[in-house]
Amino acid sequence: MHLIEQIDSWSQSHPGRIAHISGDTTLTYQQLTSQSNKLAQHLLTAFPNDHSPIALLGHKQTEMLAGFLGCIKAGHPYIPLDSSLPTQRVEAIVRTADATLLTVDQLKEIIANTDVPDNFKIHAPKIGNPWYIIFTSGSTGIPKGVTITRRNLENFLEWILDEQDFKEAGEVFLNQAPFSFDLSVMDLYSSLATGGTLFSVSKDEIAEPKKLYKSLGSSGVTVWVSTPSFARLCLMDINFSEKMMPHLRKFWFCGETLAPEIASTLLERFPNAEVWNTYGPTEAAVATTSILITKEIIAKYRPLPVGRPKPGTLVEVHAEDGQPTPSGERGEIIIAGPNVSPGYVNQMEATSKAFFILDDQRAYHTGDWGHVQDDLIFFDGRMDFQIKLNGYRIEIGDIESNLHTVSNVQDAVVILAMKNERADYLAAFVILKSRPEQTDFEIMREMKKQLGERLPDYMMPRKFVFLSEFPTTPNGKVDRAKLAETLQ
Amino acid sequence: MSVTETVLKHLEKFSGTDQVRKDLNIDLFGEKLLDSLASIELVLALSEDFGLDLAPGEIEREEWATPQKIIDYFEARVKQG
Numbered sequence: 001m002h003l004i005e006q007i008d009s010w011s012q013s014h015p016g017r018i019a020h021i022s023g024d025t026t027l028t029y030q031q032l033t034s035q036s037n038k039l040a041q042h043l044l045t046a047f048p049n050d051h052s053p054i055a056l057l058g059h060k061q062t063e064m065l066a067g068f069l070g071c072i073k074a075g076h077p078y079i080p081l082d083s084s085l086p087t088q089r090v091e092a093i094v095r096t097a098d099a100t101l102l103t104v105d106q107l108k109e110i111i112a113n114t115d116v117p118d119n120f121k122i123h124a125p126k127i128g129n130p131w132y133i134i135f136t137s138g139s140t141g142i143p144k145g146v147t148i149t150r151r152n153l154e155n156f157l158e159w160i161l162d163e164q165d166f167k168e169a170g171e172v173f174l175n176q177a178p179f180s181f182d183l184s185v186m187d188l189y190s191s192l193a194t195g196g197t198l199f200s201v202s203k204d205e206i207a208e209p210k211k212l213y214k215s216l217g218s219s220g221v222t223v224w225v226s227t228p229s230f231a232r233l234c235l236m237d238i239n240f241s242e243k244m245m246p247h248l249r250k251f252w253f254c255g256e257t258l259a260p261e262i263a264s265t266l267l268e269r270f271p272n273a274e275v276w277n278t279y280g281p282t283e284a285a286v287a288t289t290s291i292l293i294t295k296e297i298i299a300k301y302r303p304l305p306v307g308r309p310k311p312g313t314l315v316e317v318h319a320e321d322g323q324p325t326p327s328g329e330r331g332e333i334i335i336a337g338p339n340v341s342p343g344y345v346n347q348m349e350a351t352s353k354a355f356f357i358l359d360d361q362r363a364y365h366t367g368d369w370g371h372v373q374d375d376l377i378f379f380d381g382r383m384d385f386q387i388k389l390n391g392y393r394i395e396i397g398d399i400e401s402n403l404h405t406v407s408n409v410q411d412a413v414v415i416l417a418m419k420n421e422r423a424d425y426l427a428a429f430v431i432l433k434s435r436p437e438q439t440d441f442e443i444m445r446e447m448k449k450q451l452g453e454r455l456p457d458y459m460m461p462r463k464f465v466f467l468s469e470f471p472t473t474p475n476g477k478v479d480r481a482k483l484a485e486t487l488q
Numbered sequence: 489m490s491v492t493e494t495v496l497k498h499l500e501k502f503s504g505t506d507q508v509r510k511d512l513n514i515d516l517f518g519e520k521l522l523d524s525l526a527s528i529e530l531v532l533a534l535s536e537d538f539g540l541d542l543a544p545g546e547i548e549r550e551e552w553a554t555p556q557k558i559i560d561y562f563e564a565r566v567k568q569g
Contacts, residue, residue, distance in 0.1 A: 207523070207524045207549070208549045209545050209549075210544075210545055210548055212524075212545075213544075213545035233525050233528055236528045236529070236532055237528075237543045237545045239543055427504070440505070441505055445519070448520065457520070460520065462526075464504070464505075
């Protein structure tokens with residue numbers, strides 16, 4: 001069955017079941033089908049014979065789900081954009097993808113004012129056509145759009161639904177990540193495909209712990225999907241335990257390294273829940289490897305393994321010569337299989353650099369260091385300047401390129417500060433063209449203002465250090481290690 | 489170390505600027521000097537230093553909006569014991 005038909009089938013079998021909870025608003029499966037049909041009808045009328053991407057700008061509103069499915073039903077891939085993104089970044093994405101932008105307010109208006117004729121027919125994508133495009137940070141300062149096809153998404157879902165054995169029309173999935181971040185695909189489509197309820201926490205709730213814990217406590221969540229960073233944040237309150245969330249039976253992590261301390265604390269506080277670690281880049285449809293983390297695994301491995309490849313997908317660690325490394329030896333993690341993206345939208349050069357063919361399958365150079373031990377894959381960090389901070393994938397070059405556009409900046413270097421071996425915050429070291437009659441704080445505030453017009457909050461350096469020159473290595477490059485030392 | 493100095497020492501570290509010392513009424517969230525993770529870490533660090541048993545989920549964001557409010561909050565809590 002086509003995924004969209006599978007999702008719509010819940011509105012027949014369980015029309016009143018809640019598909020989405022966002023704050024005080026709920027959306028049933030019947031409403032989801034009706035609203036998505038209305039949006040599809042509008043798009044089919046407004047853009048006949050057109051399959052160009054539609055960028056949907058909003059946050060966790062229920063109309064966003066109707067928007068995603070409406071685009072799919074009209075044969076358009078969608079680009080989820082979070083309303084926290086600065087306008088210039090949204091414009092850059094829309095331009096790069098050659099997309100049409102619809103805000104959540106426009107979605108509401110379309111849903112309110114569109115009638116669906118009796119002969120309405122879904123024009124859903126064929127197996128190889130794009131389903132969504134997710135934009136990630138690009139090292140040159142321009143975001144990269146990863147195209148995920150229906151084949152990629154259905155292949156991912158087939159695996160996880162088989163492995164995770166979710167109860168049909170019985171689960172409540174936590175949605176922590178914004179829809180613009182591909183971690184959200186894990187909870188969104190696991191939920192929609194199984195007739196589950198998606199429980200979204202908003203950025204306002206996350207910003208205010210008291211509201212967040214209250215919301216989690218009354219959520220009824222059974223499957224927790226988040227970055228490990230978010231779980232770490234929640235664990236900081238001793239009351240975050242099985243008592244607060246008695247229905248929770250599974251933690252399902254992706255997006256960054258799962259620290260053993262987080263996994264072991266979760267197993268202590270939620271003795272009846274499973275903890276799963278997964279790994280995979282956006283370019284290979286959310287996740288490609290997985291493992292159930294037990295006390296035995298935690299006792300045996302540090303760092304924790306990211307697991308075994310999903311069936312039908314090849315995950316290997318390659319040496320520089322392109323050959324698999326011997327067990328225990330470090331190399332680049334390579335992924336090949338039906339879950340690998342066709343590439344970056346309208347970015348041929350970046351696509352040909354990162355994607356290739358391996359054993360007749362589409363393959364992707366992850367740029368991740370890894371090794372294999374005991375038939376398990378381990379992630380050993382990045383080969384370049386890409387980092388993960390609070391689960392967000394960030395190219396340091398993206399921030400530096402944008403810093404160079406800020407007035408009065410002569411040169412800028414961004415460093416990830418570490419604390420207890422984990423990513424803590426970003427620091428910008430800046431050489432000014434001329435020193436204005438302002439305090440460091442006033443200069444920083446102006447820079448943050450200008451940078452905030454181009455970069456989302458999660459890419460904003462917390463600390464700004466103004467220098468007259470950068471320390472250099474013997475070969476004349478900026479000595480980033482020395483700058484990092486000053487943050488200790 | 490006084491309550492004020494302890495709070496400011498941590499706040500300076502978490503915000504990355506000494507402006508929190510110079511302007512005790514600065515809007516920490518409005519100026520984006522603290523995010524949710526940093527504010528929870530700050531709660532825990534200060535709880536430990538003052539020997540208090542505070543849960544981040546108990547604290548209203550408004551009570552922590554400026555350095556002065558955080559100082560006042562901890563001065564009151566320390567007095568309570």
